[in-house]
Amino acid sequence: MHFQGRKKWIIGLILLVTAALISGCGTEQASPLSDKTKIGIMLSDVGLGDQSFSDAAFRGLMKARDENGIIFDYKEISKDKTYDDGFEELAQENCDLIVGLGFMVKDSMEKSAKQHPDQQFLLIDETSDLPNIASITFKxxxxxxxxxxxxxxxxxxxxxxxxxxxxxxxxxxxxxxxxxxxxxxxxxxxxxxxxxxxxxxxxxxxxxxxxxxxxxxxxxxxxxxxxxxxxxxxxxxxxxxxxxxxxxxxxxxxxxxxxxxxKNVDVAVYKAVIDFEKNGGKFAEQHMVFGLMDNGxxxxxxxxxxxxxxxxxxxxxxxxxxxxxxxxxxxx
Structure with missing residues (x-):
């Protein structure tokens, strides 16, 4: 199957299977989901269907959803949407945590973090000195x-x-x-x-x-x-x-x-999200590093x-x- 067709098929299948459980982060009225931890993720440039980095992070969020009841939304870049756009959309949806996947999203995440100082962010594959950005890096x-x-x-x-x-x-x-x-x-x-x-x-x-x-x-x-x-x-x-x-x-x-x-991005994302939830919307560590010892x-x-x-x-x-x-x- 041609990659573009395969990508659309993969994304369609994921959305079909998870539509009933994955919710956008924003809601204006009380619902059964209103008390659940809401995660937003800005995927890396290739996006879903890369058979690698983005797919792995997505699996980590699905595991957190299935085992711990979080809900999540995701954004991808396109010819009509930049990283800046994606982060702003997730911030407007009032997510409890916004995840940025890949070192290439750092500048846009920091821009959004400065504009939304009360919003908590998690940057994967890079670090930041901003107080509202935690990070995950790997050995x-x-x-x-x-x-x-x-x-x-x-x-x-x-x-x-x-x-x-x-x-x-x-x-x-x-x-x-x-x-x-x-x-x-x-x-x-x-x-x-x-x-x-x-x-x-x-x-x-x-x-x-x-x-x-x-x-x-x-x-x-x-x-x-x-x-x-x-x-x-x-x-x-x-x-x-x-x-x-x-x-x-x-x-x-x-x-x-x-x-x-x-590079067990799924393991790291899952552990970080659960840590965030258990600590009342905060991370026990600001900079998390995963190596051989941590199954990272x-x-x-x-x-x-x-x-x-x-x-x-x-x-x-x-x-x-x-x-x-x-x-x-x-x-x-």
Whole structure:
């Protein structure tokens, strides 16, 4: 199915299934929902159907709805709607908490937070000094270190690749962890690095992957959203291996994806929302950080290949050393 059609189908299905339970944040009259915690979320640029970041955050909110009875609304950018517009709409709906997904929404969130100082915000993947903005960040470098070690174990050409979405500090954490994990297993292994400049272009990701594979890389790790999906699928066409990101992306390219670096945005969003609700509309921590120890990042099940016993032991030991702090990833 073409992506745009698939995206519309996914969104339509989600709305159909959840329409009776998901409510807009604003209400002018008393209703059975009036006493429930109301969450609004401004999604990242690709939006629902990205099979990655936005979908994961949405799952976290659905879990909070199903298990704790919160209600929520969401906004996406389009040719007619900017991040500024989305945040203003959510603020006017009197949400108890407004979530902004991705570092690219920071400027618009801070603008809205200054205009609505009594409104509480939650920024994911960045931090802010404003008192009414809490934040969630991840130790992507820890999970990416394990992805790099796995890539080195899987490579048959001693040559692997990394594709980043945009050249930004948060993606540098993925790159640094991956490169250092590769070098921990094989200091002499070649690592290609390329940035696509976009999170939403599958064709571009496929083109970059094709080039990398042509130059000898046989395992490609993507931190590029839907652009990365194209790279994963290109790996299948060339008999190469790939490592997905954010969600378990095995089903995107079943013959290529040996694992995915799980950035458990759903877990973090769920925990933060429940914390917010239990603390009477406040966060116990202003800046929340999720790593391997907190189940914030990690590897999805290893498929397609089978590690030898000593390789699995090494991977397990590396994980424990990251958790204990014996290994720390150096981030430029």
């Amino acid at each position: 992507e470098e820890e999970g990416s270190f394990l992805a790099g070690a796995l890539a080195a174990m899987a490579s048959r050409t001693n040559h692997v690749g990394f594709i980043g979405g945009v050249d930004a500090p948060v993606i540098h954490k993925f790159q640094a962890g991956f490169e250092q994990g590769v070098k921990m297993v094989d200091p002499d292994m070649a690592v290609d690095v390329k940035y696509a400049g976009d999170f939403g272009k599958a064709d571009l990701g496929a083109s970059i992957a094709k080039q990398m594979i042509g130059e000898g890389a046989d395992v490609i790790y993507t931190a590029a959203g839907f652009t990365g999906v194209g790279a994963l699928q290109e790996a299948v066409r060339h008999g190469a291996y790939a490592i997905g990101v954010d969600s378990d992306q095995y089903f995107v390219a079943e013959k290529a994806v040996i694992s995915s670096m799980m 990042v990690g590897l999805a099940p290893i498929r397609v290949i089978s590690l030898m016993q000593h390789e699995q032991k090494q991977l397990d030991e590396l994980k424990q050393k990251l958790v204990s702090g014996e290994i720390t990833v150096q981030i430029p």
